[in-house]
Amino acid sequence: MTEVVSLREAYGKTLVEMGRENPDIVMLDADLCRSTMTQFFAAEFPERSFDCGIAEQNMIGIAAGLAASGKIPFASTFAVFVPGRCYDQIRMSIAQPKLNVKLVTTHGGITVGEDGTSHQSAEDLALITSFPGFTVIVPADAIETVQAVRAAAASYGPFYIRLPRPKLPLVYDRSYRFELGRAVTLQLGGQATIIAIGVMVTAALEAAANLKREGVDCRVLNMPTLKPIDEAAIIAATGTGAIVTVEEHLEHGGLGSAVARVVARHRPVPIEFVAIKDTYAKSGKPGQLLERYGLTTKDIEQAVHTVLKKKGG
Amino acid sequence: MALPKRTNPSSVTSAAKRKAEVFSSSASLKEMEALAKRMRRHIVTIIGKAGSGHPGGSLSAVEIVSTLYFRVLRHKPQDPQWTDRDRFILSKGHAAPLLYTVLAECGYFPVAELATLRQLDSRLQGHTDRNLTPGVEMSAGALGQGLSFAIGVALAGRLNAQSYRVYVLLGDGECNEGQIWEAAMAAAHFKVDNLTAIVDRNRLQLDGWCCDVMDSEPFAQKWWAFGWQVIEVDGHDFTQLGRAFTRAKKIKGKPTVIIAHTIKGKGVSFMENNPDFHGKAPTAEEVEIALKELK
Numbered sequence: 001m002t003e004v005v006s007l008r009e010a011y012g013k014t015l016v017e018m019g020r021e022n023p024d025i026v027m028l029d030a031d032l033c034r035s036t037m038t039q040f041f042a043a044e045f046p047e048r049s050f051d052c053g054i055a056e057q058n059m060i061g062i063a064a065g066l067a068a069s070g071k072i073p074f075a076s077t078f079a080v081f082v083p084g085r086c087y088d089q090i091r092m093s094i095a096q097p098k099l100n101v102k103l104v105t106t107h108g109g110i111t112v113g114e115d116g117t118s119h120q121s122a123e124d125l126a127l128i129t130s131f132p133g134f135t136v137i138v139p140a141d142a143i144e145t146v147q148a149v150r151a152a153a154a155s156y157g158p159f160y161i162r163l164p165r166p167k168l169p170l171v172y173d174r175s176y177r178f179e180l181g182r183a184v185t186l187q188l189g190g191q192a193t194i195i196a197i198g199v200m201v202t203a204a205l206e207a208a209a210n211l212k213r214e215g216v217d218c219r220v221l222n223m224p225t226l227k228p229i230d231e232a233a234i235i236a237a238t239g240t241g242a243i244v245t246v247e248e249h250l251e252h253g254g255l256g257s258a259v260a261r262v263v264a265r266h267r268p269v270p271i272e273f274v275a276i277k278d279t280y281a282k283s284g285k286p287g288q289l290l291e292r293y294g295l296t297t298k299d300i301e302q303a304v305h306t307v308l309k310k311k312g313g
Numbered sequence: 314m315a316l317p318k319r320t321n322p323s324s325v326t327s328a329a330k331r332k333a334e335v336f337s338s339s340a341s342l343k344e345m346e347a348l349a350k351r352m353r354r355h356i357v358t359i360i361g362k363a364g365s366g367h368p369g370g371s372l373s374a375v376e377i378v379s380t381l382y383f384r385v386l387r388h389k390p391q392d393p394q395w396t397d398r399d400r401f402i403l404s405k406g407h408a409a410p411l412l413y414t415v416l417a418e419c420g421y422f423p424v425a426e427l428a429t430l431r432q433l434d435s436r437l438q439g440h441t442d443r444n445l446t447p448g449v450e451m452s453a454g455a456l457g458q459g460l461s462f463a464i465g466v467a468l469a470g471r472l473n474a475q476s477y478r479v480y481v482l483l484g485d486g487e488c489n490e491g492q493i494w495e496a497a498m499a500a501a502h503f504k505v506d507n508l509t510a511i512v513d514r515n516r517l518q519l520d521g522w523c524c525d526v527m528d529s530e531p532f533a534q535k536w537w538a539f540g541w542q543v544i545e546v547d548g549h550d551f552t553q554l555g556r557a558f559t560r561a562k563k564i565k566g567k568p569t570v571i572i573a574h575t576i577k578g579k580g581v582s583f584m585e586n587n588p589d590f591h592g593k594a595p596t597a598e599e600v601e602i603a604l605k606e607l608k
Binding site: 026047048050052053055057058059060061062063064065066067068069070071073088089091092093096097098 | 396442443444450451452453454455457458459460461462463464465466467468469470472473491492495496498499502503
């Protein structure tokens with residue numbers, strides 16, 4: 001069985017390693033150090049750690065001021081609070097001036113689970129991708145998380161990285177090399193393309209394997225960089241004549257919207273969207289919620305069948 | 314797909330910048346008074362020419378900002394990114410015309426450029442843009458954000474063992490924003506004693522008197538209760554302002570707020586204490602009358 005690893009912990013440990021290598025890396029949190037795993041950094045570098053208390057707007061402003069003075073701030077909290085609670089602060093203090101702030105949020109999506117609507121984040125990608133100049137990454141496993149966090153530190157400008165609460169199976173092995181702005185082809189195939197992001201990548205691979213047994217041959221792409229999106233990979237995917245996007249986010253404003261824009265502009269082909277429909281999710285176990293809100297392997301397979309019918313017709 | 318290569322703009326240096334000198338002025342009280350009048354004339358003129366803008370809150374803080382730039386800050390107009398400069402952060406971004414005026418008077422850019430305020434492609438945007446205007450530290454205008462930003466700048470100075478000081482100008486109406494009080498709590502918690510906030514206490518905001526719109530009294534006690542050293546001055550008195558800044562530098566272990574009591578629209582009779590001129594430009598006739606009063 002595939003190893004299951006925490007992405008949050010991978011982030012926390014990577015931040016400490018980067019802190020050892022670069023004294024300009026500083027950390028901010030909003031009373032969630034133990035949940036976001038910035039606690040490791042706080043323990044080793046107390047003088048470079050700023051727990052701002054339960055005051056996310058102020059945290060964003062302090063991070064911007066540190067960045068304007070040459071620091072590389074990593075600011076973390078839950079994805080529902082950043083960007084949601086600080087939209088205007090991110091807009092004017094970080095995005096407009098293009099400051100070098102790295103927002104790494106955890107507990108993204110609905111797999112937060114039992115805490116319910118107030119703690120689930122199904123809108124964050126729509127909000128954060130609306131800011132001009134932001135780079136947005138949603139890693140699929142712990143290995144990709146480590147490299148995405150390092151890439152963010154190494155590249156000047158505002159970044160948003162969204163991590164989930166649950167541990168996830170490894171999609172990659174140690175030989176994987178993450179590239180900013182590049183999709184990754186996980187499986188070759190010619191009848192349709194499944195483009196997935198974040199926690200849904202594993203489900204997309206499972207769906208593709210099941211479909212293969214039925215004789216349906218799907219290409220599977222992981223799209224870790226949501227913005228700027230890999231247009232070339234999407235245009236190439238239109239060559240399969242049908243696309244299914246898969247994300248743990250509202251259908252509005254996430255991966256599906258971004259892919260549809262590229263497809264519509266370059267070479268229209270039918271698309272199906274596996275995403276949360278226009279609703280709020282409830283409390284429940286992560287697996288129950290994924291099932292209730294249409295984010296299972298079965299939902300992906302069904303979407304492929306639907307899109308193939310449209311392609312054929 | 315190739316990503317655009319991004320570099321940190323502040324890392325760029327040039328021979329001209331290396332030669333730049335620290336701004337120094339030995340302006341007498343009389344010269345400061347003349348400077349203040351000149352700045353007020355600029356403010357009224359350029360907002361009138363632009364046809365929109367916020368004269369009231371620019372005119373109220375002329376003495377505060379001119380004292381800082383001519384008597385307090387260590388800065389280099391020829392090298393706005395000098396890493397050891399004292400920082401002035403304008404949080405009440407609608408007073409952009411005031412900041413542009415003092416920057417031009419110090420030589421950051423030509424005084425003639427002030428006339429381009431609010432025009433398409435001007436470096437002088439309606440509200441400040443830190444990537445466009447030399448000497449502007451923060452993109453502001455969305456109220457309530459400057460104090461947090463200033464804390465970040467002050468903490469970076471402490472981490473780098475740099476001796477620069479950070480000054481941030483807030484409006485009293487702006488202090489309605491909850492983020493100001495989040496930041497007030499944090500500044501005291503982090504003991505940022507290299508930070509001085511100045512509140513332009515002109516007692517007016519867009520909808521009327523502050524006490525009628527959203528009463529913030531007891532105002533000084535609020536700052537005190539949040540852990541700040543509080544100094545209250547007449548915000549139009551150069552001597553009191555100078556003394557307050559000197560005192561603030563000596564206060565250790567906590568941040569200082571200077572509550573500067575001012576008159577909104579100061580210097581122009583029909584703008585003084587008149588909320589109509591919070592965010593309305595004077596007509597050509599009104600500019601003419603104002604300039605006569607500011608002779």
